[in-house]
Amino acid sequence: MSSSSTPSMEELIKLDREDPLNWTRDEFEIPNIKACGGEGDGEAIYFCGNSLGLLNKKARKHMIEELDVWGSSSVTGHFSHPHSRPWKHVDRPLTPHLAKLVGAKESEVAHSSTLTSNLHNLFTSFYKPTDKKWKIVIEKGSFPSDWYAIHSHPKLHDAILSQEQIDDAIIGLEPREGEDTLRTEDIIKVLEDNKDTIAIVWLPLVQYYTGQLFDIASLSPKVHSIGALFGLDMAHGIGNVECKLNEWNVDFAVWCTYKYLNAGPAAIGGYYIKEGLDDGGKRLAGWWGNDAATRFQMLPEFRPTPGAKGYQHSCTPVFSSIPLLATLELIDKVGFDNMLNKSKRLTGTLEDLLKSSRYYNPPKGKIGFKLLTPTLPDRGTQLSISILPENKGIMPRIFSRLASNGLVGDERHPNVIRLSPVVLYNKFEEVGKAFKILEDALLEEEQGGHITEVKDNDMVSKD
Incomplete structure (x- = not known):
């Protein structure tokens, strides 16, 4: 499907009828327009799964079951659970699914804590600066929590590094002037230069922010x-794009589960540690990282569980973990390759429609937008729409109309408005329908439409 031949609404409805995955929508609770701050009744068009995924109906059932067990x-x-999910091992049914999804061994994966806490945990063990090698490469446009951490x-x-080294420790990657995303060859050049x-x-x-999918397979050999x-x-990759941590030879990784895995607001995250990665004896130990066979003996000596689970700290929170199981089981049933195929078609259709708009890359001085997100294969489901800089200040009004x-x-x-x-x-x-809503919002702005009060509808992508 190309922008010169964009589909009609009838053709889109036909695509839905023929879609072999059309049944999965009924597994979720779709938000109401009015409850989401809109005007009118009926189901909202929810394109915000890159921030918070929807509630799986089976997750609701699981949560009620856990409340009943508690009661x-x-x-x-x-220790004894009517649904074979004893709380002290609530992560056990999750681990095989997660390992498969990220392309790792089960022993390399742990379901624990939150993304930034896991980042701090792993950096404490594996950032081992010396007088010669101490710098960290990170993109300047990274999510603020990563940047701060x-x-x-x-x-x-500071006992090893001078203040000058500390001040010079971060190498920030940024796109070329006039470009919105990073080129792989530019990252490799920074690595070579430093x-x-x-x-x-x-x-x-x-x-x-941009939705760019990085070429990890090309970067990893250079890093090593x-x-x-x-x-x-x-965070924005798991459940969205193909992950091959073992094949890519990644050393460690972290993720959250409330976006494409639909585990609920601030749900428990996870991490990966490559088998055999040496922490040099540096580890933030906790009770839940102790060998499960002796954990409840309360021994004074810490004996870590082999693998990633040996870096856990506290017991796994049940209510912010168990909703994840529903989506992981659904993905396993659907097949992630089938999801990827539909993802390319679904997001590709939105891209084609957007590029067919007269507001896409308009003449200078006109109201319009560009796409920050690269085309396939360098992206997942997200498309980041950037209202042109010369239209300064109108994005909140456009967003409010949406x-x-x-x-x-x-x-x-x-x-920027992100749609996923x-x-x-x-x-x-x-x-x-989403494309038509965006077109109408831009037309109203073009014709001098004015909204006196812009509601604060910022769906913040928390840690």
Whole structure:
């Protein structure tokens, strides 16, 4: 499908009828327009799964079951569970699915804590600066939590590093002037230019702002050739794009589960540690990282569980973990390759429609937008729409009109709107409707339409 031959609404509806995955939408609860801040009734067009995924109906069932166990059995639910999910091992049914999804061994994966806490945990063990190799490579446009966290670690090594080294520890990657995304060859050049001083390279699998999918397979050999470790933030990657951590030879990674895995607000995240990666005896130990066979003997000596689970700290929170199981089981049933195929078609259709718009890359001085997100294969489901800089200040009004008309995306100031049609619950018909809503919002702005009050509908992508 090309922009010169964009589909009609009838054709989009036909695509939905023929879609072999059209049944998965019924597995989710679709938000109401009015409840999402819009005007009118009916189901919202929810294109915000890159920020918070929808509630799986089976997850609701699981949550009620856990509440019933708490109410009827209380503490014994840790050991005896009517649904074979004892709380002390609540992560056990999750681990095989997660390992398969990220392309790793089960022993390399742990379901624990939150993304930034896991980042700090792993950097404490694996960032081992020396007088010669102490620098960390990270993109300047990284998610703020990553940026803040990474900057804090050189300061913890002031006994080894001089203040000058601490001040010079971060190498920030940024696109070429006039470009919005990073080129692989430019990243490789930075690595080569600084090869003698780099200790860790930290990148996202998918960039949160632009939606760019990084070429990890090409970058990993270069990172290791200069004697550095390679770490990934997979918050916007897991459940969205193909992950092959073992094949890519990534050293460690972290992720969250509330976006494409639909585990609920601030749900428990996870991490990966490559088998055999040496922490040099540096580890933040905790009770839950102790060998499970002796954990409840309360022994004074810490004996870590082999593999990634030996870096866990506290017991796994049940209510912010168990909703994840529903989506992981659904993905396994659907087949992730089938999801990827639909993702390309679904998001590709939105891209074609957007590029067919007269507001796409208009003549200078006109109201319009460009796409920050690369075309396939360098992206997942997200498309980042950037209102042109000369249209300064109009993005909040455009975004408010989208929300009022039932399209739920999210905004990133000063001028970006992110839309993410998600395979498991969005339809081709919704893609067509979303495009029409955006076109109407831009037309109203072009004609001098004015909204006196812009609602704060920023769907913040939390840690």
